[in-house]
Amino acid sequence: MCSYLHRAPNGVYYFRMGIPADLRPFMAGKREIKRSLGLKDREAAKALIPDMTKTAHALLKQAERDKAASIPAPVIAPKPASQIERERRQWEYDQEQTDHAADANFTADMEAEALGPIIDALAEGIEPDASPAEIARAARRLIVDEREKAGLDRDALLASVVARYNKVARASGSENQAVEYPDHGRGIYLDTDILDGWAAERKPSPRGKDAYWRDAKLFNSMMGRKSVELITKADVMAYKRKLIADSARSQVNVRDRLAYLRTLLEWAAQEDIVPVNVARDVKIAVTERGEKRKDFSTDDLNALFAGPVHAKGERPKGGYGEAVYWMPLLALFMGARREEIGQLRVQDVRREAYIDDDDKRQEVWCIDITDTPDDDALPNQIKNEASNRLVPLHPKLIELGFIKYVNKLPDQTGRVFPGLKAVGIGKKLTDKVGQWFSRYKRDCGIEDNAKVFHSFRHTWKTHAVDAGIPERVCRQFQGHEGKDAADKYGAAPSMRVMVAAIASYRVPGLVIPKP
Structure with a gap:
């Protein structure tokens, strides 16, 4: 156990060392030395603890010197052991x-x-x-x-x-x-x-x-x-x-x-601004229940792709352009979130080298889902650190012409779907597409309210598991964080493993008209 290592609610690890009561007046009244390690990986954070401990002890030594030099030194009554134990239990409860x-x-x-x-x-x-x-x-x-x-x-x-x-x-x-x-x-x-x-x-x-x-x-x-x-x-x-x-x-x-x-x-x-969180125990029991999202069945998917957008080349009047054609396909074959797809830039669609099972160098088309900023006034948004990922494209998307579409875009420095515009406080590019899709799927005969655009992610996971893709690889494709401490060890799946996994993914009985 690393006693000075503590994990914040946002996943970032902190170094925290208590300051003795008699030294607090010489350290701005603080009760502890607290420093962000800027890391979410526990093992990597633990490696920084020795140096941080040395730094903290140096600060304590300086406080001891300041105390000795003070005239007169402040008199602070030591806390009884029972109070210290109560404070420890309170901290753990907090x-x-x-x-x-x-x-x-x-x-x-x-x-x-x-x-x-x-x-x-x-x-x-x-x-x-x-x-x-x-x-x-x-x-x-x-x-x-x-x-x-x-x-x-x-x-x-x-x-x-x-x-x-x-x-x-x-x-x-x-x-x-x-x-x-x-x-x-x-x-x-x-x-x-x-x-x-x-x-x-x-x-x-x-x-x-x-x-x-x-x-x-x-x-x-x-x-x-x-x-x-x-x-x-x-x-x-x-x-x-x-x-x-x-x-x-x-x-x-x-x-x-x-x-x-x-x-x-x-x-x-x-932050010691207040002694205790007075709202800690004030809650309400919720008995309301929302509808659980459902997978699309093969019949649902065939009805969608037999609709006017994919079968006849029609586009809605909202100005969404080719996003309405490619976004459902990318969600179904890649398992990505709606906003992750909608905010893709041309530079995020690229080839990546890897070594195959025969020790030969190969290249594969990938999409890079990232929050890395560029000169665009609208930076990419992702859900969490695990959402940053480079994943290989499903061969079916290449067969349908996604790479050709991207390469023919007039602005090769812009976004893959330039017709999408950011709206609302959160500046989401795909909120309007989500509203359009809810109407469109009904026009295609899908009336179930529990089947929405996010259902593509559920559907992808179902067929990925059916294809025998390991959970660790599924999480990498979908940008999910690990479920326990064991998931923090080891690097992400190799590109070789990812390429083999996505090639095995299929939706039995699916029919997509050729563009």
Whole structure:
């Protein structure tokens, strides 16, 4: 066990060493030395611990010298062993709750992302093509968002009026008549200091940060804006009751609001801004259940590819261009996420050399799914570190002409699907394509609401397993993280193994018209 190594909720490992109580006054009052190792691989992070330990001990030695030189030295009563043990147990409990909060936030983010296109459609006055349950949840979320926005606008207007009144009062020499908000606490607030600090460390997407900002503002609007160390558990419980009393909110919505608040307060507790996360135990049991995504059957796939887009060369009027033809095929044969496909750049489609089973040098066409930035004003977005991957193209895609299509694009420095435009807070390129696909699959006779574009990934996994592709290789193709510590050892599957695996993938009975 590496006692100084600790894993944060975002997967990054930290070096953490406690500072003796008598040295804390000489180290800015901190209780521990905490440094990010910038690594998500435990073994690699462990290798840095010896050097970090030396550095930390040097800092402690300097603090001891500062203590000896101080006149008089501060007198700090040592903590009793029982208190130290309580603090150790509290720290372990905090870490466990942080992990739970991270899981809840991930689930909440995924649901918010899934409802995003439906909310956008409702906001634009377009009837979304989704299940009644999804439309109802999205409508409630839209109502809540508009209500919160109205509240924020009201607060901004009030602040503007107060500022103008104060200015006039000062100009008239009546300072004592100015209306001022009372300054309570240390002036560290959820919607500014805590949010900015959390976002700087966790680096969420623009949509993610905006969601947390709106939740912080919502809490302030319901409970009053106060410095974070003055927020009590009673405040959080009252906030929960008000959320539940709002008929426009579902159980899932209330759960998400509490989870976002818990995350911000947990970060504040970890940074010693507050002594404890008062929202840690405030949760709601959710009995609502959403529809589980289903695979496409072979009949579904044949109906899709017999539709006007693939069989007749028709293209919708939305300006999506060839994306509507190639994106379903890439998702079915590569198992990639919708946005990963939509944001591909021409430079991401390239040949990669490898050594085959006969020790001969070969090359294979690949797609490079990455968040590596370039000169484009819109950087690529991926879900997590495991989503960065170079994977070989399925031979069927090459046979259908994908490489020829890419090579003929007028702008060889741009994106593979230039017709896609970023929309919404999260600047997603494929949200509109997702809405189009929901309508198109119904036109092709697929009425099941649990079958959506994301179902291509489920379908790929099913046929990959049927083809005997190992789980480790499946995860590499789909950009999934390992499930346990054993998955952290060893490099990713070799290109030789990946090429053989994708060549074995097939969908029995599938018929795709020639372009």
